[in-house]
Amino acid sequence: MKTRNGILAAVLGLATVTVGLSVLAQPAAGPQSGFVFRNTVTGEQLDTSQGKEGGRDTQAVKTFFETGKNIYIDDKSCLRNGESLFSTSCSGCHGHLAEGKLGPGLNDNYWTYPSNTEDTGLFATIFGGANGMMGPHNENLTPDDMLQVITWVRHLYTGPVKDAVWLNDEQKKNYTPYKQGEVIPKDAKGQCKPLED
Numbered sequence: 001m002k003t004r005n006g007i008l009a010a011v012l013g014l015a016t017v018t019v020g021l022s023v024l025a026q027p028a029a030g031p032q033s034g035f036v037f038r039n040t041v042t043g044e045q046l047d048t049s050q051g052k053e054g055g056r057d058t059q060a061v062k063t064f065f066e067t068g069k070n071i072y073i074d075d076k077s078c079l080r081n082g083e084s085l086f087s088t089s090c091s092g093c094h095g096h097l098a099e100g101k102l103g104p105g106l107n108d109n110y111w112t113y114p115s116n117t118e119d120t121g122l123f124a125t126i127f128g129g130a131n132g133m134m135g136p137h138n139e140n141l142t143p144d145d146m147l148q149v150i151t152w153v154r155h156l157y158t159g160p161v162k163d164a165v166w167l168n169d170e171q172k173k174n175y176t177p178y179k180q181g182e183v184i185p186k187d188a189k190g191q192c193k194p195l196e197d
């Protein structure tokens with residue numbers, strides 16, 4: 001009896017160690033959501049809990065992390081913020097109208113990385129960067145900021161509407177690209193609060 005218990009204890013002990021090890025073997029990827037974001041160039045999984053604090057508990061980010069859908073896409077209050085974030089963080093390299101400068105144009109239907117035709121792919125490029133000068137922007141923009149930037153980049157799109165796969169059929173019907181001189185009212189109402197200066 002003694003020996004049998006001894007064996008049992010040894011087996012249980014081994015089982016505990018094995019379970020313990022398999023828990024450790026899980027990558028510590030932070031709070032994992034429905035959608036897995038991957039680096040645009042390397043395909044490595046991105047940890048969206050990393051980087052600038054905040055901007056993760058909005059309904060838009062929750063929805064986006066769960067479904068990949070950007071609910072800001074046609075919201076004027078988010079366009080207003082996105083325009084300002086784009087001009088500080090992106091336009092120096094991509095041009096004021098995203099027409100391309102040091103970095104490629106983002107306003108036509110040609111993409112070096114076709115993953116950028118999806119908002120999830122564009123998010124991954126902003127969050128994790130691409131090659132060379134296109135560094136990661138997760139230290140200066142929160143995920144919520146990124147959704148607003150994406151909203152603005154999509155508004156600058158001048159290519160054929162049929163290729164705007166980030167829009168649903170209803171949104172495609174109503175799509176009017178940015179026109180030079182267009183001003184988004186500062187007090188535009190919607191889901192995005194004005195940015196703090």
Ligand code: HEC
Nearest residue numbers: 089090093102103104111112113116125130131133134137
């Ligand atoms: C310091 C210059 C610089 C800044 C700032 C910058 N980019 Fe880039 N970006 C580049 C360069 C250069 C490339 C080309 C890299 C490559 O091909 O891998 C690029 C590539 C990209 C691509 C891939 C385009 C394609 O055709 O697939 C996207 C999308 C993009 N940038 C978006 C942004 C956004 C949005 C911002 C602002 C948050 C930004 N970039 C800020 C220089 C910059």
